[in-house]
Amino acid sequence: MLFLPSEIIRKLDSETIASGVPGELLMERAGFGAFKFLKNIAAPNADRFLIFAGKGNNAGDAFVIARYLIQNDKFVEIICLADYSDYKGDAALNLQKLLKLSPRISVILDVEKINSFDWHGDIIIDGILGTGIRGEVKGIFKPAIQKINNLNIPVFSLDIPSGLNCDTGELCGTAVKAKWTAMFANPKLAVLTETGAGYCGRVEVIDIGISDEIIKKYLKENSAYDVQSTDLVDDNQQKSPIEYLKAHKNNFGHLLVIAGSMGMTGAAILTAKAAIKCGCGLVTLAVPNSILQLVAPAMPFCMTLPLDDNGKGYFSGNSIAGIIDKISKFDAVAIGPGIRTNKDTYFFFENIIPEILNKKVVIDADALNIIAQKKELLNGLGENVVLTPHPGEFERLSGVKPDKTDSDRITLAKQFVKNKKISLLLKGFHTVITNSKSENVKINL
Template identity: 30%
Template sequence: MNTVSNSLNELAPVLGAAAMRQADRVTIEEIGIPGFTLMESAGRETTRVAQEMIELLMDVYSQADSPATGHVICVCGKGNNGGDGFVIARYLASYGHRIEVLLMAPESGYTNDAAANLKILRKLAAIQKNLTVLPFSTTAALDKLETPDLLVDALLGTGLQSAVRAPYDAVIGWMNALMVPVLSVDVPSGISSDSGHMMGCAVAAAETVTMGALKPGLLLGDGPDYSGALHVVDIGIPAHVLQRIAASHDSPRISNSRYVAARLPEKSRKDHKYTSGPALIAGGSASFPGAPALAARGAARSGSGYVVCACPEEIRTILLEKLDDIPVESWPDNAQNGADAVQRLVTKLGARWTKAKSLLVGPGLGRAEGAPDLVKALLTSFNGPCVVDADALFALMEERDWVRAHSGGQWVFTPHVGEFHRLLGPSSEIDLLKMGIQFAKEWNVILLLKGQPSVTFSPDGHQVINTTGNPGAATAGSGDVLAGVVCGLLSQGLSPLDAAIGGIHLAGTAADLFVEERAAPSMVASDILELLPSAIAQLLPSE
């Protein structure tokens, strides 16, 4: 395993359905923890969250020793997800709540640990008046049930592979129509645990408790819109098992502040501008003169000690006015071609070109006829890692083989989803993670796919899902700031993968700081830029 793989083990794994099944199997067969025990733990830990929800719903904080009580319906499918629901129902009934358990399969359809827990539940229901087991009959019969305070969705779980079929679709519709809070077990029923796609219909949960590790479908696609607040609970699967399974499945990881903070360079008293990450930003056009300015300031704010902004000659005066603390140089408008323009720029820059540690190409560059030649000339003339953004991505849309031959795995592509699909071309694949893995490998680049959430991919299959940011950051110019931050981190010695992971984490943190006191719709790109120092300070230890 290489150094990058080892360092990514610091990040929590995100396990799909197949990986989670294997983790269960290894825990049961190799470690010796019975499946019944895992199910008991899953139900008990989910009950803790359910109890907190009930207490809030009742708006009662007990004055005695007994908790507030409520009415809960647990909707239980026939698999292990339903078995978890049986355990939850048992615990909630023991707390004094009125519990109705809706069986979505004949009792003979339940097997193994789920069947064992149903048997226990049946015995308790015979003696506990607050616990009732109700076999499902028709969807019409559901409307006769008293509306509960809380629904527990233990219907389908992580195993869903195709569209939700009858009668489950009608039951999901009934659950959503009740307009009461829903607690989903593992994943909201109807959401693919691997891709996050809604499989025809899905439960709209207020909160979701997931077992052992996050699932991709809770973070991607439709998943975040249906999962509500997420809780990851420990059910007894050893951490080393989760890590081993994650490695064998090339599972995604989720970013965290500790990982990013550990990679941010510290400046020493001996540093000067050329030792603390000199960076080059190349972009801009008459229509978009502000984009390279935002990117250049993003690189500077991320810690680059000396940023130079390069642009077409026609907008140099504009950028000089915008960037009073960042030098601006230009390539001539009358150059014969891209190679000529770049050669003359390199001559002007002199040592500033050769000493630069990273290059960003693309912000506001425009899509003029000569743009592809200019982009290629910039990338091939520079000896170091590069960030390729915005119009530079458009310029390279048909150049996969050229990029693969020249990138050396040291270029970071930063498309949003629309740009990504244009680069990818026609594809029958709908799983975002699979598409990202395929793209990074085929183009031999680090792919930072911007979105909610953003995901970083490497050519050797690593995937890191970002955990910061909010929809307010979807504003013009925010991508320019992000590209600049990534370039700035590259210039300070971070690997292309870590620069992408760190850049999006920092930019997202800045966006999150903005919405702590202000409305997300009012966010503009310069707000992210101005809050970057606070975002970095939040990660670094105090003096």
């Protein structure tokens, strides 16, 4: 699924029109596709609709959907936030088509009239502002957006909720809070942000006929993201029912979890439990010897590997030999939760990492914080390694401040893995998964 910034979306439209597809036809497809989504999925039982139209192409889309609603015997009221003479091009053309149906339509340019306006019905359709909005929403559009939100009626937005920056997911002062959004041609980057997704509601992508040949030109653009939605489980690797009947625990791998310290036994227990829940056949939990009796009773489904800790309650140089002696038994290793960060655990981690890199390795939590303090360790990690930071850990690893982490997680993730052999799973809203070998990213949508 290709997520594109507004600049490229405009180029796609222009190139499609230049190839011989009329802009009027693109607008018709957008409006009709939105109508089908509204009628068949979003609100099949709705009968009364209020449509707000701005003055650009987004208004043209609104005029198209209004026409189809009227032709399907729905009660439709339209509020234009611009004079008829302000509409140009395909928007003006679709306004004229709509007017032939003698619709209930009015022009409101006065703020006080908007503020005093009231309406009771089923659905509000938002066709005020599109993907071109930058800076603060101004003029009549601002009180109109505020009125829509204050009416407390479900909102159906066209392409992007009015007032939402489609690239960053940030509010341009104010924005429509939609329950559904019909996005045209491609999903917008805003959906990948927590704020943007919250304002878009359920998103349906409407095919308006932009050719694959034109779209493929932008796959390798730095600002174009070929995002594969994932539920973090590869269905292609799932065993058949017959294979499951013959299977036993040794068919599903043996994981070594290196975790925990005095006061952080919960991190070790939760990690091992999660591994079992995710389908590991065997899990061995390596913990400092001092906490073994705290951990073992909570883990009847796991084996334990107590490691010498000199009675300190955390891993140290003395713990290394116990892992090296057993490492050949394991298929994969998870290391980091609750191991603490001090000179002993630093020494332990630096010296155990080279011994486990021939296995699949997940590095998390305190192990990431150790790497953040000794960034040269990143250079020694190979393609078997997955780092799994949350935003705070990612900031410490990358030096990127949290506000940037939230606003463009995909770019930051790609930049971080560049020239590194590792894979990155960046936690947070819509987990981002990527590595330097892949052109695209996977997102847990």
